[in-house]
Amino acid sequence: MQAKTACARDKRLTLRLTLRPAGFILRAMHQPFLDSLRVLELTPYGGQRSFFALRLSRPSWTAWTPGQFLMLRPASFGLELPLARPFGICDASARQVMCFFQVLGRGTQRMAALRPGDEVSVWGPLGRGFAVEQNAPTLLLAGGMGIAPFVGYANAHPEPEKLRLLFGHREALDCYPVDALTGRIRFESAHERAPEDRDKFIHSARERMRDCAARNGLALACGPLPFLRAVQSFAHELRMRTQLSLENRMACGTGACLGCVAQSVDKTPVCTCREGPVFQADNILL
């Protein structure tokens, strides 16, 4: 009964949003919007049906920065799963927005059953994204699902030849959305099959950072926490300009629930959703 009422309300809301005057979208850049979007396509990656690209139709916004994220809540969550899930924007245009996810829990299990036409509440773009420096050699360091924001980063960068990506992954390469990257930027991947492979990958990350730092470049990293900690220590050692994208549990994405706090170096609590998810490596405690 309650779920029905909520659904009815969402439908009316879709209508209201559709009828919104055109001037509404001309607000300040990166203002977050709340939309009811439709699933265009859910594309499995790899053979396990646990990695998916989710394409949603026509967000109200066009301005975004790679590294920013969205809160997604499919109508199929009903009231049983009340919280939206945060996902980095993989890529976006006026026609569609794409996120990438791995099935890990109840929410992503239900997302894996989405079909074209299904409704998803989406709010964003949220948070602060990665720096884009047109003239600086930029090293992208991705671990596992941390590859997602770099798809959009490579597409949005005015000089993709300045980019070099090092990608460490545990599953087969075809589980990840690298198809859009390999032809566009210098791409190097490392498949972790054994613990010693991880050490090799971390070693490679340090070597690439050293080379990039020597050319006054920038390093951007997204991936699991131990990986980010390693990148942070190399950044410190090499005194390299480095940004890290953090992941944290959150309920709102807007800085209200305070579920996603991290600590800055001066011990101030900072919201991963609002002050992040991308932080300067020398300004965040991991």
Place this chain on the structure above:
Amino acid sequence: MDISVTLRGQTHDLALKNPVLTASGTFGNGIEFASYGNLSRLGGIVVKGLSLKPKAGNPCPRIVETTAGMLNAIGLQNDGVEIFCREKLPALPWRDVAVIANIYAASTAEFAELAARLDAEQGVAALEVNISCPNIARSGVLFGQDPAQAAAVTRAVRTAAPTKHIMVKLSPNVTDIALIAHAVEDAGADSISCINTVLGMAVDLGARKPALANVLGGLSGPAVKPVALRCVWQVARAVGIPVVGMGGIVCAQDALEFILAGAYAVQVGTGNFIRPDCAFALADELPDACNRFGITDLEELRASLRLD
């Protein structure tokens, strides 16, 4: 249809343009939600709990989703009352919407100091007193679990903030909520809000660890709605001051159910996380929902539950 409502208190009334407020801790300082709706369309905004000094809160993980709800153990992280008064309050449209400051302290004296500070702020329409917190001076017993302690805090805040409407927020984690309600009414509360979160716990079986770093947390969301309705019903029958209901309200029909059980107004909490326009949409839809159920005015609906 006029859906404005006045909470008639023992000392001060609180006039609301509609009965939809946002619950403390789920709506930040209000400004965080300004992109998703017009704050002035709300009946009121209850801001994140304020303490005298800044508070860092608990370690993460602080939140976990549970079936039809969530547990939180934020630990009342906030920037302190001074930053609120100086930076947050001026950014709110307080002339157009009732801003209610939720307050939290570890002693009666600290509650009084906090209340006195906020009494001086023109932009604050009312204080909501969070008594679901431990009294450090009395070996950590929760103010809200002991009628004498609950009354002492209410009296202290009432005296320290003589110009404000005082709303006392009750915990459901008590044996007899009506007893606590009586105590705070006798101590001078203008209204009562209930419920605060229900004490709960979740575990990670694989890791054999608690889901929250704090182990215990407060359950909120649709899962607690029956508990909340029961509490509102019991409190509304026990006291003469107005009751503001909350607990799992996500749509206009939920809000009307609470009013039927005796509430004058409602607060939307976890619903703000389900969709950030939840409270705005609920306020907009209330007149239509009344029409659907043949409700001609909210006063006629209030506490009209048929028991025959």
